[in-house]
Amino acid sequence: MSKSNPLLSAVSIASCKMIRTVLRKTGRGGTAIPGEIAMKISPEIPEVVSSGMEIIVVTGTNGKTTTCNMIQHAIESAGRECLLNKSGANLLKGIAADLICNSTWTGKPKTHYAVLECDEAALKQVVPLIHPKAVVVTNLFSDQVDRYGGVQNTLKEIRTGIEKVPDTTLVLNADEPLSASLALNVPNKIIWYGLDEGVGVRGDIDLSDAGTCPKCGGAYEYDYHIYAHLGGYRCPSCGYARPVPDVCVTSINRVDASGSTVNIRVGKKEQEVSIALPAVYNVYNAAAAVAAACAVKISPQKALDSLSTVRSSFGRLETFDLDGLRLQMILVKNPAGCNQAFSYLTSLDEDYTAVLCLNNQTGDGHDISWINDTDYEKLCADPHMKKLFVCGECADELSERLTRAGADSSMQQIVRDYNELLPLLKEEGRSVFALPNYTSMMEFRKVLSQATGKKEFWE
Ligand SMILES: [Zn+2]
Secondary structure (H helix, E strand, C coil): CCCCCCHHHHHHHHHHHHHHHHHHCCCCCCCCCHHHHHHHHHCCCCHCCCCCEEEEEEECCCCCCHHHHHHHHHHHHHCEEEECCCCCCCCCHHHHHHHCCCCCCCEEEEHHHHHHECCCCCCCHHHHHHHCCEEEEEECCCCCHHHHHHHHHHHHHHHHHHCCCCCCCEECCCCCCHHHHHHHHCCCCCCCEEHHHHHHCCCCCCCCHHHCCCCCCCCCEEEEEEEEEEEECCCCCCCECCCCCCCCEEEEEEEEEEEEEEEEEECEEEEEECCCCCCCCHHHHHHHHHHHEEEEEECCHHHHHHHHHHHECCCCEEEEECEEEEEEEEECCHHHHHHHHHHHHHHHCCEEEEEEEECCCCCCCCCCCCHHHHHHHHHHCCCEEEEEEEEEEHHHHHHHHHCCCCCCCEEEEEEECCHHHHHHHHHHHHHHEEEEEEHHHHHHHHHHHHHHHCCCCCC
């Protein structure tokens, strides 16, 4: 199918593999350079090295990394090997490099399956080159507005990508009206996942991202809400409504810091399933992973069983042991994700120390005004939250926001150096929840890794 030149392909593959090896030996694992050079030599190289593979691409605002991790685990639990782009390089060049390094020197893939996290804006460049079997869209929320130009623009970007791959199965969140609208006017097969009304989750309602009916422009009405703009929406003017999910969570029976137990119906069969990662948003990620496994003909039962042994990925409810104290790290980068993390913390029946870290580097988005749209009041009102440490380059702005949210000076403390933070956390002697945004997570995690002996992420 590809019209690539075999000699250029060979040079491209060799260059990528060798440059990456050298970069890693010198401690620079996470860069786009190997893929960039490989694609300069042969722009079709992703197509060559992914030929014959079954690939699942995961995009969307929140939950991409964890969903990818869950899908890979489901495929491996079914006895198949599966590539995952776990270095987090989710633009075209990074994905190209991961696929090349997963191939032999002659360009034959070493695994039949791959799960690839893909940036929303990069989807349209990536999918025509790798012909994925399935594209999962987790959800759409306002995120890094300065970079994408708003959530409606992100939706358009994703649609442009999807229109290039009509044979790809779409795995879509039935409860989230923006990404669900991607099913309209495309020939793709759709697998829907969602939470039923009966799950009893009543999170914060924020309909600012909901949009309007894609068929007639009317305003949605909701029969029930899960959180934010997710729930049982319908358009009273034209009858357009939330689709019935193929993979459906019918009840949430338990959620604590170690995970949750839920009932999931796949097709007509319903059963109780354990998910080894806590928080309601991971119930969505789990349902997405099961639906994606179905798209590549992995047994749904194997996928459901695998959820009880799934492990957290880099910074996503990742758990560290700090001299006997449990520290859970939750990456937060927008109001929706942050509010969901607060919902998780405040749902637990235990006292804790919270660490909030905020940077405004390029990897985070320079605009930190999203903290004004985030429900810190909910965190500050939680009687179990006993102490709040505020860190990062924007600690002063965040501290001011927390003061407005009700955290007085006895409750919160600014700490400038992560090395000084660790002894303070030990002194407090409670479980810790750390909620950093991206680059502050990298900085805090580095200090934590050194203190607790965890590996760097590309190892
Ligand atoms: Zn309508």
